[in-house]
Amino acid sequence: MNEALLILGMFIVTFGVRYILFAVAGRVHFPAWLSTGLGFVPPAVLTAIIVPAVLIPQGQLWISPSNPWLLASLVAVITAFIRKDLLTTIVVGMLAFSLFRFGFGL
């Protein structure tokens, strides 16, 4: 992988998305469906990353109560529903993972 090319490409798409509306700064009016559709982007993308990482942590689909990634994720989901605070979710989820993985040796 050519890292310079990778970073250049990422810079172009990231900065492009951030700058395009500022550059024209005219009255840009998104059609309603587009604004709504963009609102679905972050949860859809993030979910598509999380689920394989948790259910296929070592190359094989692993849906079982002995999968520490799965168990700790469930703990994190519950925590996030109770406390809408990102930092708490991260800390509790990481503690749960360490406990399941290294405490119980799952």
Add this chain to the structure above:
Amino acid sequence: MTNTTPSDSALPSSREQHRHEFIGGAKATFPLIVGAIPFGIIFGTLAEPSGLSIIGALAMSIIVFAGASQFIVLGLLAAGAALPVIIATTFVVNLRHILYAANLVPKVRHLPQRWRVLMAFGLTDETFAAVSNRYLQQDDIRDAHWFYLGSFCAMYGNWVLCTAIGVALGELFPDMTQWGLDFAMSVTFIGMVVPYLKSKPMWACVIVAATMAIATATMPHKLGLLVAAIAGIAVGLSFHMMLKRQNTQPIENKEPS
């Protein structure tokens, strides 16, 4: 940073005022920075094991400056994804920023392009949150771009510094990758997704994305991520449109949230 002599506003305003706004912006961003610290450190730590060099990791934080997509790219690199897939994924993940920019356009229209370039580069979830508050509280936006700059500099400095710390820690403790730090990314994203789950279309979107992500996991170049995300967005949006049509049959222009 480019803290040079300003002469941008239509009305003359004092240096003192600029400094005041700048510091205010940095202060307002502080609580959000606390959340970004572990994120930056973990990114730095995971970079080398994922196949990104130390220089590459630092350069990415300095040049790209986009937390979530940088993390995702590490995952894609580790999985051996192809360059075009990585760029396309970065684009989709960052699309949300266009919504922020649309919101801020009325506040930047009076500024020269060089300010807009700088502000666009620094447009992150955190700075958008801090700056939106500032615009809500005070009507006088003549010097608010200095507030924005303060918020951006605080976020940027912290992000680059934390990446460097993470890289150094990764060098000192090479077996850190065995500690399950990769799970930190999953858990962070879980914390980011859950607050979205407030409506049926959003639930549908997430459930479809999750199912499709497993169904497409064996696709080459990690293309499954894009397929799953697009499927989730399409289902969520269709569901939303359907509900809206049902709700607005008698009255027009009512937007259900």
